[in-house]
Amino acid sequence: MHRSQQKFRFQSSNVFFLLIQMICHEGCLKGEMRGLVSPNLLRSERSTQPNSATPTADLNRTKVVAERARSGQISGSDNQDRKSKTPGGKVDVWKQNSYAESLKRSLAESQMERDFLTGMADMSRYNTLTDDQFQSKPPFSLASTLSERMLTQTTGISQITTGTSDILEDYTADDFPEFRIETAADKLQVNLTDDFVVSLSTREDNMPGINASWRDISAMRCDIFESRIAENCVWFDLSGNVLKYDTYAKEENVLDTVKSRKVTPGQVPDMWTSFKNLRELTFGQSCSEESTCKRGNLLRYVPPSIFSVTTLRILSFSSNNLQDIPTEVENLVNLEELYLDDNQLLDLQPALLHLPRLQVLDLDYNSLEHVVLPTLPKGLRCLRLKGNNISQLALHPCRTLLQQLDLSCNNIQSLEEVSFKSLVKLKFLDLSSNVIEHVPRSIGKLENLRKLYLDDNMLEEVTSSVCLIPRLRVLNLSQNNISQLPPEIGNLKLLRELYLENNQLETLPGELGGVTRLLALYISGNKLVRIPPVIGKLAFLRDLLMFNNKIRTVAMSILSGCSSLVVLGLAMNRIKKIPPDICGLKTVRIIQLDSNRLVEIPEEVSQLGTLRYLSLNNNRIEYIPDSLAELTELVGLLLDNNSLTEVPASVGHLKKLRVLSVKHNFIEFIPDTLSLLVNIELVDVCDNKLTRLPSTISEWSERVDLKTHNNNLSLPPQEVADRGIISIKTFLRENNAENTDSQSAASEFETTAL
Numbered sequence: 001m002h003r004s005q006q007k008f009r010f011q012s013s014n015v016f017f018l019l020i021q022m023i024c025h026e027g028c029l030k031g032e033m034r035g036l037v038s039p040n041l042l043r044s045e046r047s048t049q050p051n052s053a054t055p056t057a058d059l060n061r062t063k064v065v066a067e068r069a070r071s072g073q074i075s076g077s078d079n080q081d082r083k084s085k086t087p088g089g090k091v092d093v094w095k096q097n098s099y100a101e102s103l104k105r106s107l108a109e110s111q112m113e114r115d116f117l118t119g120m121a122d123m124s125r126y127n128t129l130t131d132d133q134f135q136s137k138p139p140f141s142l143a144s145t146l147s148e149r150m151l152t153q154t155t156g157i158s159q160i161t162t163g164t165s166d167i168l169e170d171y172t173a174d175d176f177p178e179f180r181i182e183t184a185a186d187k188l189q190v191n192l193t194d195d196f197v198v199s200l201s202t203r204e205d206n207m208p209g210i211n212a213s214w215r216d217i218s219a220m221r222c223d224i225f226e227s228r229i230a231e232n233c234v235w236f237d238l239s240g241n242v243l244k245y246d247t248y249a250k251e252e253n254v255l256d257t258v259k260s261r262k263v264t265p266g267q268v269p270d271m272w273t274s275f276k277n278l279r280e281l282t283f284g285q286s287c288s289e290e291s292t293c294k295r296g297n298l299l300r301y302v303p304p305s306i307f308s309v310t311t312l313r314i315l316s317f318s319s320n321n322l323q324d325i326p327t328e329v330e331n332l333v334n335l336e337e338l339y340l341d342d343n344q345l346l347d348l349q350p351a352l353l354h355l356p357r358l359q360v361l362d363l364d365y366n367s368l369e370h371v372v373l374p375t376l377p378k379g380l381r382c383l384r385l386k387g388n389n390i391s392q393l394a395l396h397p398c399r400t401l402l403q404q405l406d407l408s409c410n411n412i413q414s415l416e417e418v419s420f421k422s423l424v425k426l427k428f429l430d431l432s433s434n435v436i437e438h439v440p441r442s443i444g445k446l447e448n449l450r451k452l453y454l455d456d457n458m459l460e461e462v463t464s465s466v467c468l469i470p471r472l473r474v475l476n477l478s479q480n481n482i483s484q485l486p487p488e489i490g491n492l493k494l495l496r497e498l499y500l501e502n503n504q505l506e507t508l509p510g511e512l513g514g515v516t517r518l519l520a521l522y523i524s525g526n527k528l529v530r531i532p533p534v535i536g537k538l539a540f541l542r543d544l545l546m547f548n549n550k551i552r553t554v555a556m557s558i559l560s561g562c563s564s565l566v567v568l569g570l571a572m573n574r575i576k577k578i579p580p581d582i583c584g585l586k587t588v589r590i591i592q593l594d595s596n597r598l599v600e601i602p603e604e605v606s607q608l609g610t611l612r613y614l615s616l617n618n619n620r621i622e623y624i625p626d627s628l629a630e631l632t633e634l635v636g637l638l639l640d641n642n643s644l645t646e647v648p649a650s651v652g653h654l655k656k657l658r659v660l661s662v663k664h665n666f667i668e669f670i671p672d673t674l675s676l677l678v679n680i681e682l683v684d685v686c687d688n689k690l691t692r693l694p695s696t697i698s699e700w701s702e703r704v705d706l707k708t709h710n711n712n713l714s715l716p717p718q719e720v721a722d723r724g725i726i727s728i729k730t731f732l733r734e735n736n737a738e739n740t741d742s743q744s745a746a747s748e749f750e751t752t753a754l
Helices: 014-026 106-117 146-155 228-232 251-260 304-308 327-331 350-354 441-445 464-468 487-491 510-514 533-537 580-584 603-607 626-630 649-653 672-676 695-699 725-753
Strands: 062-066 179-183 189-193 196-199 208-211 235-237 280-282 314-316 337-339 360-362 370-373 382-384 392-395 404-406 428-430 451-453 474-476 497-499 520-522 543-545 567-569 590-592 613-615 636-638 659-661 682-684 705-707
Touching (some): 304 327, 327 350, 441 464, 464 487, 487 510, 510 533, 580 603, 626 649, 649 672, 695 725, 705 725
Parallel strands (some): 208 235, 235 280, 280 314, 314 337, 382 404, 404 428, 428 451, 497 520, 520 543, 590 613, 613 636, 636 659, 659 682
Antiparallel strands (some): 189 196
16 A cells, blocks of 8 residues: 555564563653654554443443423534544544543554664654643653553553643533433333344443444344434444445335334445434444454445434544545534544545534545645644555645644655645644655744654655754654754754664764753664764753664763663664773663673673663673672563573572573573562573572462573473473472472481381
C-alpha cells in the first residue's frame, strides 16, 4: 500500500525486555519519565480487548423509561452536548477523552519497548506534559527512566492539552434528562438473533445502549428495530461480528423482512430510522497497524436508512469493506466523529467535507491516491489519512480549526507552498514514511505547531524554515540522508525532544547549545567518532542515546556538563575503556555499553549510587569486581557474551537485583550466595560450563525464571534443569532426602559395628 524502508534496529535480548517491565512494576522511577515510541508515534490505536458482554436476561435488567419533554426532543442546547465513549474513536493530540483513551495503547504496548530496547528510543509520540508544564520547570522530565514510559502506555496516554476539552468531554446522563434509569423486570428485551437476546444496558456514563460486539453475528432479526429498545437506545456497538450489507435492499424486501421477523442471512436490516435517539453507532474498531486482527464487520455499503438517523454524533465503520460513501452522508448534520479507517475507499467523498459539526475524520488505511481538499468543515480538529497511496495532496487555503493532520505512510514526494498557509491552528503534523525531498518554506508559518514528524523520508538537508516554528516541542528527522543541521536549529528555544537517528551526521552544530530546555537527544546510527562537545551545554538533558556510531572514548569532560543525565546509551560503538571519572554522573540510572570492546569494569562504577540498570553485553569482560555489590539500587545486570569464568559471591549482596543474565560465557559454577537475592525474578546462565547448581537455590521462589540450557549439568541432570525452577527444586529436595537417609543408615551401621 505504501513504501516502507528497512530501518536499523539493534536486537536486544528478552532479558532486557523483562528487566524494563520489572523496573516499571516497581514504580520507583515514577514521575521522571514519559512515554516513548518509535519515530512513528503518537499514532493512537485502539485497545485490542473486546467489550464486555451484554447482561443476560436472567439477571436484574436495566429499564429505561423515556419521559419525553414537551417538545418531544432531547433538551439542552447543542453546544452543551458532549461526546460519549465510543469503541472506535481516535484523537491524538488533544486532551484524551474516554473514547480516545481506549485507543492509545496498541502501538505503545509493543513498539515503545522495542524502540528503546533496540536503541531506537523515540519518545516523540507520547507526551505527558501539559502546555503549562512545558513552559515551566525546565528540569521536568519528558523522557528519562523507563518506569513512567511503561506506566504511561499501560494506563492510557495523556496528550498535550489544546484548549478543546469543551468538545472532547464525555456525555453524561445530564445530557439526556428525559431518560430515567430504573431497575425492574420488563419487556425491554428482544431477539437480536435467533439465539441471542439483548436488552438495554448502561455504560460508565449511565447512557442506555446495546453491546452486541464480538458475538460472531452474521444476521439480525427485525425484532430489535420494532421494539421500545430501539426508541430508547443511545449507543449500539456491533463491532467484531461478520455482518454484511452487499446491496441496497429494495423496499418490498424490507417489508417482507418485517413480516417474517427474519432477515436475509448476512444482511443488516435497513430499518435504522426506528432508532430515534441513537447517538453512537459502531460497526467496527481498528487494531494496531502491526496486527492482523479484524474488529469490524464485512459491510461493503452503508445501509441507506442510517443516513436518516440525524441524532448520530459518532459513527464508526472501521475495519469493514466499504468501497464508497454515498452523498447522503451529508444528512447527518449532528455528526461529530466519523471513522472510516481500514476500508477500501478509493476517493474522498466531497460530501464528507460538508458536515457542519464534524470534528474527527479518520480515513487511515484505505486506497486514496489523490486528495483534493477545497475546503474543510469549520469545526474539524482531526484529519487522519495515514497508510493510503496518496502521492499528491491539494489543500486549498480555507478557514479551519484543524489541529491534527496525519499524512504518514503514503507516497507524497512534495508539498505545495500553499498547503500549510491556512493551518494556523495546527499542533500535530505527521509526514513520516513518505518520499519527501524538500520541506516547503510555508511550514515555518505554523506558529502553533508542537510536534513535527519528518522521519523516514528522503531529506538531505533541513531547511531553515523548520527552525522558525516558535512553539515546536518535538522534532523527528530520523532516517533521512541529512549530513548536517543548520545553525538556525538554536532558534527552537522550546524544543524538548530531537530525533536524528540513522542519518549521515558527523557532528552537531554549536548553536544546538542554545536549545537549553532539550530533554531527549537521539543520534544513533550516524557517523560520530566522538561525543559532540555541544552536548556538554545541555544541562537539562536526561536521555542521550548514541548507539551504532564510531565513538571510541567516553568523554567525561563533556558528559559532566549534563548534570541531569538519567539514560546514557553508547551501545554498538568502539569504546575500549570506561573512564574512572564516570562516577561523576551522579544522576544516571541506566547505562548501556553493549557491543563495544570493553575488557574490564572499573571499580569506580560502584560509586554510581543511583544506577539501576547496567548492560555490558557483547564485550570482552573477564571478571566482575566485588565492588559492584555497593550498587544497592541495581535492578538489572546484563553481561551476556563476555569472557567471564565465574560469578563472584558478592553479587548475592545486590538485594534489589531482579535480573541477572550471564549467558554465553565460560562460567563453571554459581555461588551459594545467590540464594540471598530475595527479589530475583530472572537468572539466565545458558551456554556456559556449569556442572552443578548450588542446593541453596531451592530457597528461591517458584516464580523465578531460571534458564540453564546448554550446560553440562549432572546435579541436577541437564534434562531436569531445562524444565525450570520447579523441577530443579523437586529434584534437589528428593536428592537431599536420599542423602539424609544414606547418612543416617551409614551412621547407624557404624554405631552397630562399634
